[in-house]
Amino acid sequence: MIRVSVVGAKGRMGATVVDAVKNAPDTELAKALDAGDDLTQITPENTDVVVEFTVPAASLDNVLALVNQGVNVVVGTTGWTDEKLARVKEALASHPDVSVFIAPNFAISTVLAENFAAQAAKYFESVEIVEMHHPNKVDAPSGTAIHTAHAIAAARKDAGMGPIPDNTQTDGGSRGQVVDGIHVHAVRLRGLNAHEEVLFGNPGEQLVLRADSFDRSSFMPGVLLAVRHAGENPGTVTVGLDNYLDL
Amino acid sequence: MIRVSVVGAKGRMGATVVDAVKNAPDTELAKALDAGDDLTQITPENTDVVVEFTVPAASLDNVLALVNQGVNVVVGTTGWTDEKLARVKEALASHPDVSVFIAPNFAISTVLAENFAAQAAKYFESVEIVEMHHPNKVDAPSGTAIHTAHAIAAARKDAGMGPIPDNTQTDGGSRGQVVDGIHVHAVRLRGLNAHEEVLFGNPGEQLVLRADSFDRSSFMPGVLLAVRHAGENPGTVTVGLDNYLDL
Amino acid sequence: MIRVSVVGAKGRMGATVVDAVKNAPDTELAKALDAGDDLTQITPENTDVVVEFTVPAASLDNVLALVNQGVNVVVGTTGWTDEKLARVKEALASHPDVSVFIAPNFAISTVLAENFAAQAAKYFESVEIVEMHHPNKVDAPSGTAIHTAHAIAAARKDAGMGPIPDNTQTDGGSRGQVVDGIHVHAVRLRGLNAHEEVLFGNPGEQLVLRADSFDRSSFMPGVLLAVRHAGENPGTVTVGLDNYLDL
Amino acid sequence: MIRVSVVGAKGRMGATVVDAVKNAPDTELAKALDAGDDLTQITPENTDVVVEFTVPAASLDNVLALVNQGVNVVVGTTGWTDEKLARVKEALASHPDVSVFIAPNFAISTVLAENFAAQAAKYFESVEIVEMHHPNKVDAPSGTAIHTAHAIAAARKDAGMGPIPDNTQTDGGSRGQVVDGIHVHAVRLRGLNAHEEVLFGNPGEQLVLRADSFDRSSFMPGVLLAVRHAGENPGTVTVGLDNYLDL
Known part of the structure; x- marks a missing residue:
């Protein structure tokens, strides 16, 4: 014991x-x-x-x-x-x-999602992060989302990848916060706890990694x-x- | 004929x-x-x-x-x-x-999602919109997302609802664009076409309305x-x- | 009071x-x-x-x-x-x-999702239901999923719609239970509570209605x-x- | 060249x-x-x-x-x-x-999802697979879903894990096809092409891996x-x- x-x-x-x-x-x-x-x-x-x-x-x-x-x-x-x-x-x-x-995060699903995101990063032209939390959270985006963005950005850099395609010409803030070249969006919604979604895109395909932490x-x-x-x-x-x- | x-x-x-x-x-x-x-x-x-x-x-x-x-x-x-x-x-x-x-939008799924969003609006404390499009789109957020935000805001106002709960104190832009009090996020991802997700939240519950338009x-x-x-x-x-x- | x-x-x-x-x-x-x-x-x-x-x-x-x-x-x-x-x-x-x-169900998100499903039913060629619950639940599918299937089937019948397209020729049970012509799938997963997703499809488009009940x-x-x-x-x-x- | x-x-x-x-x-x-x-x-x-x-x-x-x-x-x-x-x-x-x-499958998102599923398998009590395709597909479930189920089952066996918790006592087929101990569900919906979702669950958390193939x-x-x-x-x-x- x-x-x-x-x-x-x-x-x-x-x-x-x-x-x-x-x-x-x-x-x-x-x-x-x-x-x-x-x-x-x-x-x-x-x-x-x-x-x-x-x-x-x-x-x-x-x-x-x-x-x-x-x-x-x-x-x-x-x-x-x-x-x-x-x-x-x-x-x-x-x-x-x-x-x-x-440990910045003890949720195994979240740690795995981040690890898989770093593994997948070099195979996709596009990637964005959407994290979702309860509305009492004081910081946005979450530390986990920032950490994930850095890990993805590092993997893309190691693979010699260029910038993510984005032809946006007019925006009033909807494109989110850019962390190390990665767009990060934070949703605050009553009923949720702590959730993170990483979206990867190539022509004709998408890979989504989602970690949900429903409670302690x-x-x-x-x-x-x-x-x-x-x-x-x-x-x-x-x-x-x-x-x-x-x- | x-x-x-x-x-x-x-x-x-x-x-x-x-x-x-x-x-x-x-x-x-x-x-x-x-x-x-x-x-x-x-x-x-x-x-x-x-x-x-x-x-x-x-x-x-x-x-x-x-x-x-x-x-x-x-x-x-x-x-x-x-x-x-x-x-x-x-x-x-x-x-x-x-x-x-x-018609601003001929996709029936999108028109229904917006209509349902307006119907649901008064029953939920929280609501946010995430729209997702291909990276060649020049405007963000989409006209559809803005239209949906206005419809939800009008329904909340008619029902005498107050502001959406949000205790965010530090943010570098991840909380998106606020349209008529509603936070709107725009994702741009290779492989996607035109997609909209409306998230509603109450204590212990969530309602998600999602419309996907995969092609013309x-x-x-x-x-x-x-x-x-x-x-x-x-x-x-x-x-x-x-x-x-x-x- | x-x-x-x-x-x-x-x-x-x-x-x-x-x-x-x-x-x-x-x-x-x-x-x-x-x-x-x-x-x-x-x-x-x-x-x-x-x-x-x-x-x-x-x-x-x-x-x-x-x-x-x-x-x-x-x-x-x-x-x-x-x-x-x-x-x-x-x-x-x-x-x-x-x-x-x-009330068979007091979760407003679930009641709304079912009501919207009935409204949407006649506009889509295809529809299926996926419900997800904790693994201690003894009945499958949930009463709510069965109720939703009946409501959708009734709306399709009222609109004079024919059978849902399905060219499946070999299956070992993966296509789920057919309730009033609607395929219903039940997932049992530790960590979940009570969730229902209704998927509607037309050529090139999808509408998803999802209700999550995280706790009592x-x-x-x-x-x-x-x-x-x-x-x-x-x-x-x-x-x-x-x-x-x-x- | x-x-x-x-x-x-x-x-x-x-x-x-x-x-x-x-x-x-x-x-x-x-x-x-x-x-x-x-x-x-x-x-x-x-x-x-x-x-x-x-x-x-x-x-x-x-x-x-x-x-x-x-x-x-x-x-x-x-x-x-x-x-x-x-x-x-x-x-x-x-x-x-x-x-x-x-290659049974050339979609990188699908191959990555299956590989990640095998990596994640031993860390979660529960797992199920939901695959979604267009209604012209003749076989259900997809070869990819069966392949993924075998990979997950092998990883669980290597880790000495027991059966997945499931207290279902009455079911008319909604629990899907059991492939090597893993429940697999197949959805057929007009508008979709080829999609796979692997859901992992532990007390209080969920990990979702989703691969979407929208076209050739x-x-x-x-x-x-x-x-x-x-x-x-x-x-x-x-x-x-x-x-x-x-x-």
Whole structure:
């Protein structure tokens, strides 16, 4: 049994992780802590891996504290910058036996869609991205859509492809945001959660990759996958669930 | 048999109309004319209705000439403004037995989708439009998408509905063009022809209306429907295929 | 304020109704009863309308008891047959001031999609239905899909349309179940809830109507709509939410 | 310039290949032959590769004759069996410098969708296939859908996965055809050409892979890709366009 502690256990994501850890056949819950709790309760003696799902303002300090405690960390909190990552790498230099894993997105369908989009990119003349979310989301487009656009653009560049055909001459904004040459559209609709569609086009054909995340439970298989791989690549920060997918 | 003449018969749409008129069981081809041909060849003696599919710069003069010849006209050319319509109405005042029909879109699926969108509008908190076309199209968004947005906005206003929920705080253009309060997105993709999707959302539910026009043949059932209704409402200009649909 | 009692208040749907009634601005909760509770607690003195969401085996008796108490009933339980309906009509004969409303489906998106499908039916050569649900559903296809197929078939018949074109000569079952001449396909997929897609086709064009019900909250706007119309058509049983939609 | 001859040049696919060969920057048309023409006109002296697009009854003899002439062949005709393949391999044994390539499907979007489906298979509890074609198609489901089902089933087996969850207890045929444990549905709709959708589901999430082939032009990029790889793997038969895709 993998002993898992959860930091941010009272948050919506954290609480879902607590349940998932209790229900999976190969994991058991060690400590469930939340804001204000003493992180030094979590030690290598009681915990194999910590899942940290808090808020961007707290996450870096949590991860540094946990690394210093000598436990592996799986991080689901967003908002990681190169500066923050550098701080974690610095801490790991003194703890070469500890591993940190950060995932911008734990939904396997989304990670696969992005990976497939990068594989398909060089075979299609045209490509656009449409992401759809609930109307409470404050940023547009989603970080996932931006990430996918960069991956597609990089694949097109590697293949020596030119610009995407587009003869638009008049537009009042309907053509969306251009991210690294890729048009990205963001829909906000009550009833939806988090969805991404990548459309590829050639003469006479289309390929559509669509990932739907209907609710928080969609992230649990990805979280458990990361938990099971925790401890791999000690002394480093691994970013992205695709590192643990067999693609 | 309805005797149909075609003006613009060598154009892509006009040629398709010529074929459709020849193949339909209740229509026969009278005159097939193109740019430079003498329109006075078309008379009530040889023609029940003319289908005019040319270019915006020529269409008004064609329609006026045909009205003055005393024949009913079905117009598929785009680019009609209030000013142009006024000129046609003026001509019809002297020809009260002639009817003119203008359709911004002859695709029945598209006309139905827009009509259903207007019916559905007042039952959903959220709504957005995504239109998709081939990359040679010069204008974005499509006239159809703008027309649909206005129809939805009018229905929401009639029902006393407030603004659509949207908590977006940062955006670089991905949220699309706002037409009468409705967000409209335009995708341009090689391989596509003309497609429109209207997304409606409420807590826990979504309604999607999608019209696909894969090629010019999609317009022929609508053209023939208009041809069969030609002569109705003499002395006036009728705009929109929905006038002839039983909704 | 409309005073609403709920029968089946501890069931998943009933509990969601209790919350919806408490949260809506124009309704308030009167009695919340469940199996074993005495229904005579619900009277015209404390209740304007009862929402009954129980199980098919209990629903008829509940409705008869409530009619005899003299209160209007909105029924969400499924499994109604002509025989059961006849029993309710009989009871209403002695209570001409009471109204009963039964909805096979309270999701507005689904009711609209079916209504639009019936409107569109006569304009398209081809039509098929694909419904998609979670894998725990025991019946296939869904009652909604069957109902939609009948509505489409009736509209085609009224319009004097012939059979749908289909040149299939070898098939091992992939063409689905034929309901009243309409092919119906049922997908069962973990992660989905209740979804229906109606595909219409003509040469060169397609119209797709899709209704997604992601969770139980999708039924609450429909339940509240029925609650607000309760008392209309006294002495009769009204079946179907479309009676209260302005289509 | 790659010198390409076409056998079946007057067929719909063959004629499209002739045009594609003439228009591509790196290919030129050598011989364009059809039924009744003498295949010995095609020789290594005038042709680098032959594209054969005829009918199942003629294709084996054509390929054997061309191999015996010593020219590489790209085959688009369907209907290949293990017996027919064995005959070609036999012929190649005497012509170890000649290569034969056979593609069940030249649409890159379809080949990618199937490949991605096989990659994704082991990460999802549920999966179903819906293919959609024009109503003139005589077989259901499509060979592509069956091929995709086998690929997914093999991937699930390799990963040691059990049966797909399905609690259906009553069904009149709506659940489709079960191919190697995978439910496959076939839709036939006027206006469509050839389309395939693979739906994957986990708790709370869905991944959809969709390939649309709108017309014959969709096969040309795949045909040209095969033409450019012709001559690789001499003395053998290569089956499937994925051999030439970088996945």
